[in-house]
Amino acid sequence: MLEIRDLGRTYGPVTALAGLDLTVRKGEFVGIIGRSGAGKSTLLRLINRLVEPTSGRIVFDGLDVTALRGAELRAWRRRAAMIFQQFHLIDRLDVITNVLVGRLSQVGRLRTWLLAFPPAERAMAVEALERLDMAERALQRADRLSGGQQQRVAIARALVQEPDLILADEPIASLDPLSARQVMEALARINREDGLTVLCNLHALDVARTYCSRVVGIAEGRLVFDGPVTGLDEATIRRIYGDEAAIPKDAPQDAAA
Amino acid sequence: MSSDAVRLFETRRAEQIAARRRQTALFGVVFLAAFAVSVVVGEVSLERLATGLPRFFAYIERTLPTLSLATLGADLGRWFWNFEGWLRLLFDTILIAFVATTLGVIGGFLLSFAAAKNLVANPWIHHGARRFLELMRTVPELVFALFFVFAFGLGPMAGVLAIALHTLGVLGKLFAEINENVTAKSLDGVVAAGASFDQVIRFGVVPQVLPGFVSYTLLRFEINVRSASVIGFVGAGGIGQELMFVINQFIYTDISAILLMLIVTVALIDLGCEKLRHRLIGQESLK
Amino acid sequence: MSRPDSTRIAALAARYPGTIYAPPGQLWGRRAVVAGFFVAFLWASDHLGMSFARLLQGLQDLGIVASMMVPPTSAGFFWDYVHALGETLAMAFLGTLLASLASIPLGFLGARNVVANPVIHFGLRRVLDVIRGVDSLVWALIFVSVVGLGPFAGILAIALNDTGVLAKMYAEAIEGADRKASEGVAAAGGSKADIARLAIFPQVFPVFLSNSLYFFEANTRSATILGVVGAGGIGFFLADRIRVNAWSDVCFIILLILPTVALIDYLSRFLRERAIGVEPPAEALSR
Structure with missing residues (x-):
């Protein structure tokens, strides 16, 4: 169970996130919605500790995540796998090595530097790729793949981390509708089959409606809604999206789902 | 209203042009002053230039051997009378450059990460590393060699260490600049997976920077072969000592023979390095 | 996900050749290049008369030099x-x-x-x-x-x-x-x-x-x-x-x-x- 209490982050005079409280139970698929710049991305980065909080606490199954340092922090990052809008793969390395980045915390230093991963680790990466229908491309360079394929490789990388959480930061914002759908379905399947908790930032409401059991709305760094999708009424949507909601055709990716 | 705007624009423009002219004039004055002072301090005169250049060409002419077609073999044999000895010294020179470049690259590689702002948050470490690299780069290898000949004795070891240290400074700085251009995007992906610092370097940085590193290293090796050819001037090994001897003793044809061998060697190495560079950088396996 | 056992590894290796075990030619080719470079480096260092004993002795001498460098003086020059x-x-x-x-x-x-x-x-x-x-x-x-x-x-x-x-x-x-x-x-x-x-x-x-x-x-x-x-x-x-x-x-x-x-x-x-x-x-x- 992930418990977030009074979490806040400021950048100088700018408040990215303020006094956020959120509890996520194991196995949930939570969609976090809001306009770009609302603080969704900061929230996920805070959970993985890519960003340090200025206030508040994050506790996972009794473990105080905000207090971790060094090796313990790295162990936590392995458990809270990130997926990024821009995929964040290493362009010049092949697909399988990119997936093996997810195993780094389990592999010795010398093997890391020589890129000599043991067969069992490599097999695990291939299996993860197979689940995402990408095993055929294991030996291709990452930058030769399309956006949707790269994002599926990134999901495979997250899978081999053997995580407790998947934090997906706008995973489909840079993808075409078909790829977006493949990626969202992959996340949904992993959530269902592996019982992994998924927190997924989404810009578009429609996608959240299709895949998420629960929706969290964030506006200007504050939590403004938390509940099932059906609980979203016109007024709340207006609060989350501001003026944007008045012209629904403008919202990109609505066609995605 | 609009004519005011035009007038304002025109005055601003005139001011800008005037400022630019003042700047150019200032540069001109500084440049001419520097030139005048340099001519005096550098003991240059047109007369010296006029007499010096013909003497240089006469010198070059004197170094050329007399070759005749009838006795070409014997003439060449006399010109390159110490061919094997010089070849051995040239070989040592190349080895000095090879070992020194390797050592310098290793040092520069390790320090370049400490000297990169985006990789090391602690300002003391990256500033410290930067200053150290700058120092090593500023001190010429020949000065290091003078010191090292005293400490390590005459011979190639002093030359190797001197060139290695200077190379470390030059390459470390260039490598650090490449490292600082690495995108945060590739770092985040690896950090977020729970990798340790050296793993982030290996996966987030090295694959991206390696082509640049290899390119600079091969260019530096070419330069180091030239450096190794003169490091012997202070007794630090290679062909330099022999070259200095024949120049100082005015053994003209030996000068041209050694220089010719040196130039051919350097050209061959340049050619090889260029081929290697194009091959390696186009290649997938560099990772 | 779980770590696959040997039968699963073998099955995957057969299904996607090259992903789990690199082709032996490629693997040994790369190892040969690395080993060759390493041997060349060691041989060259030895040939140039480099050794750790000399390095340590020389570093000691450099330490003495460093201590004699302070305080710097211009001695009227x-x-x-x-x-x-x-x-x-x-x-x-x-x-x-x-x-x-x-x-x-x-x-x-x-x-x-x-x-x-x-x-x-x-x-x-x-x-x-x-x-x-x-x-x-x-x-x-x-x-x-x-x-x-x-x-x-x-x-x-x-x-x-x-x-x-x-x-x-x-x-x-x-x-x-x-x-x-x-x-x-x-x-x-x-x-x-x-x-x-x-x-x-x-x-x-x-x-x-x-x-x-x-x-x-x-x-x-x-x-x-x-x-x-x-x-x-x-x-x-x-x-x-x-x-x-x-x-x-x-x-x-x-x-x-x-x-x-x-x-x-x-x-x-x-x-x-x-x-x-x-x-x-x-x-x-x-x-």
């Missing part, structure tokens, strides 16, 4: 040192200036798109290769034989050596210039000379200027050592004080050189970034 440093700067300045001026016509002559005659540009390129193949210290030694001791020999050495490098770079910059402007001038009825002056020169001039400034910076560093062979500048004093083991004087001279070189570095970088905004090519930077 302060103004001689300042004058010699002035000579060093003058040599770098005039040498770079001469080389830059000589390289402009040579660069145009050596560019394929300006001079169509392959004999001229091939011949010129080879002459430049010869000049570049010899280190400026060798040229300095030769010029000392030709025009005598003093900074004039150093100026000529720097000028000659840099002409070899700059003219080649200029020629390449000219060859890389955008052809559209040339075609425009040609279409308007311009002659070959008009094309060179109106279309090519404005494009390549910033590159020239940036290169020249960078070479002035690099030459300041190399001019500090030309005095070792008697070609003027602070290097004469430096080498002399090291030879007689006057380490506190050596320290004083080095403390004079470092800030001077740093200042020139700073000025050159400032001018390159602010006034020109063009960086010299990698080939120049690794010098």
